[in-house]
Amino acid sequence: MKEQFTTTVRVNGKGDAKNRAFADALSHVQAAVMKASPHILLRIEPQDVQVVHAQETTRKEAFLFLFLRRERRTYSVELDVTVNVTAINLDKVDFVTK
Template sequence: MKEQFTTTVSVSGKGDSKEKAFADALNKVQGSVMKSSPHILLRIEPQDVKVVSAQVTARKEAFLFFFLRRERRTFSVTLDVTVSVTAINLDKVEFATQ
């Protein structure tokens, strides 16, 4: 009934700092595992994280084209996360009829 398996999911995230980009990507791990598994999930434990790509995009902006010039940066990251999943397989649960 209770099964344990390991899977790898690919997630990506964006943010205005490196920390926010990683946090955004790691927050998407649970949803990605839930979509790929038909079982009821009990526990998801990250085992390994690999950075596939990490990019920073900078753009300059100004108020009315001249005033208050600043540079905005956007960080984006793509990760491959290996997770250990503990789940309940509903196919192995026998329901009694009354």
């Protein structure tokens, strides 16, 4: 009934700081695992994180095209996260009809 398996999911994240981009990407792990598995998930434990792609984008902006010039940075990451999943397989549960 209870099964353990290991899977790898690819997630993306964006943010205005490096740590926010990583946190955004890691917050999508649970949804990616749930979409890939038909089982009822009990526990998701990250085992390994690999950076596939990390990018910093800089753009310049100004108020009224002249005043208060500044540079804005945005970060985006793409991660491969290997997770150990504990789940309940509903195919192995015997339901009794009344």
